[in-house]
Amino acid sequence: MWVLLALLVLSAVMATIDRQVMALVVEPLKKDFGLSDFELGLVQGLSFGLFYCVAGIPLGRLIDKYNRVRILFLGILSWSIMTMLCGFSSTILQFFFFRVGAAVGEAVLHPAAYSLIADTFPPKRMVRAVMIFLTSVLFANGLAFIAGGAVVKAITSLPELPFGLRPWQATFFLVGAPGLVLAAFFLMVREPDRLSGDREGLATFGDSIRYxxxxxxxxxxxxxxxxxxxxxxxxxxxxxxxxxxxxxxxxxxxxxxxxxxxxxxxxxxxxxxxxxxxxxxxxxxxxxxxxxxxxxxxxxxxxxxxxxxxxxxxxxxxxxxxxxxxxxxxxxxxxxxxxxxxxxxxxxxxxxxxxxxxxxxxxxxxxxxxxxxxxxxxxxxxxxxxxxxxxxxxxxxxxxxxxxxxxxxxxxxxxxxxxxxxxxxxxxx
Known part of the structure; x- marks a missing residue:
């Protein structure tokens, strides 16, 4: 069970870094796409925060119904690819949709993680397990600025980048790529048994709301x-x-x-x-x-x-x-x-x-x-x-x-x- 928790923690760290990296490349994004501060705010907030919250509800339904580990694998794969694609955006519309895709992928993480932890740890250990998972998110917020800043500085110092990429584009690509490796590890994880509610069969979304x-x-x-x-x-x-x-x-x-x-x-x-x-x-x-x-x-x-x-x-x-x-x-x-x-x-x-x-x-x-x-x-x-x-x-x-x-x-x-x-x-x- 601790191996699963370790993978969930790594996923949370990776997701947080992918999410926060945009704060480090605001100025070059604004310059290249000719955005105002208001438009930049919409790209940062609306394209991610709103879709991240709303997408969690239908994805939560899938998590309740199907294999959570496989859904988590697809979510990590999705947000990693979408983050990398942000680095290949040539228009602000493309960038917006790739950020939405990353948000939808990351919306899988918390509902799936909480459900897996609840079915893996006994009640008296559950608070500690959830605490470790949540701590990794807050720690990663600070790590994102430290590590992400180092990545941006290193890339900017290079005389030339492959494929004519700009430094902010290469940053998104490098930040998203490790997620592909992390996703592969979830293919080796077995779905834990659901410890409650199985006798009642599959619950519909309406059943969940009524409950x-x-x-x-x-x-x-x-x-x-x-x-x-x-x-x-x-x-x-x-x-x-x-x-x-x-x-x-x-x-x-x-x-x-x-x-x-x-x-x-x-x-x-x-x-x-x-x-x-x-x-x-x-x-x-x-x-x-x-x-x-x-x-x-x-x-x-x-x-x-x-x-x-x-x-x-x-x-x-x-x-x-x-x-x-x-x-x-x-x-x-x-x-x-x-x-x-x-x-x-x-x-x-x-x-x-x-x-x-x-x-x-x-x-x-x-x-x-x-x-x-x-x-x-x-x-x-x-x-x-x-x-x-x-x-x-x-x-x-x-x-x-x-x-x-x-x-x-x-x-x-x-x-x-x-x-x-x-x-x-x-x-x-």
Missing amino acids: IWGRRRDYGPLYGCSLLLAVPTMTTYLWMPTHFIRTYGLDASTSGYYIGVIYLVLPALGGFAGSVITEKWQNAGRHDASMRIVLLCALIGTVGGLAGIMSRLEHTLVLMLPLALIPVAYYANIVALLQLLTPSRMRGVNSALLLLATNLGAAALASPLVGAMSDTLFAGKPWGLGAGVALVNVSCGMLAAAIAVSSLERFGRVMRDSVERPSGPSHVL
Whole structure:
């Protein structure tokens, strides 16, 4: 089972690097295709983010119905080829469609990975397995800028490239190519047995939706906490660099450096600590351990959310440290609970819906709402953006904490029932 997890981690790292590499070649892309910043934003956001979220739902249905390992193989193969083809684009329309293709391929990864982990690891080990997988994603965000920057620098320094490629084109080709090798390894992996839901036969998409709606009192708190606790991380990425520039007079490079260093390591540490505490509490008989971790993260997020209203830079950075500890810790526990609640034949759809609700919902709160507050409530104030970030983050943290408190008993029963269920992990490879 650890070999499968290692392959999933490598897939997550590869997908993240493929996704983030565009940020390193924005200027040459803009120049070669004659794009405005608005058009460039559509290519970066619409061509990937929207299709990535929406495609996950029908792909989740396929994951629930067919061989997950083979679907994952096709997904990795697809996004790798599409990333390489981005390097051969001669028009912006071609580039747009290749990015959409890469997004659809990558949309397979998370629903398939969560479903495979749930059927491979026992309930008490599931949080740690999900934590390792999620940590690799956040770590790869930092790695993408470090390794990707080195690739771009090396390619740019070459006197001439084959086939008349420009440096940004060669970058996409080199970043996508290793995925072809990784995909081949999944041909040697055996599909693990589905440990729940098989007796009921194949579930339709309608069956999945009706099941989720029928247990909305269970799923609602998970979806709600996931969405609300994603907001602080998203506001940090979207708005805090600009807040640093406006309020503290930093340049863009220094602002990015501060945030990059904080979020390169601390989410992994927080995720590891969260998984250790969860297992310790579970072994001590606290069946509500996972939701207690979510509650703890909500309280930490509420305090850390005040970072935006600090008058001194060092105070802001200190409050951002605990804020960076929570993303993996809370989400790993939410994903683990989601898998335990859901029959195996419905996990792909449910995981895709969670991803859709979390990403789009948090984006709606983190981006336009903060901007609107800065333009209206705090108009003309250099610290107005930070105040908007703080107000949104603290509100989301408090609401998530209230939801978690009200759900402790319910999810204690869920975990107790899953531990007592007579099923064990299946083996792969």
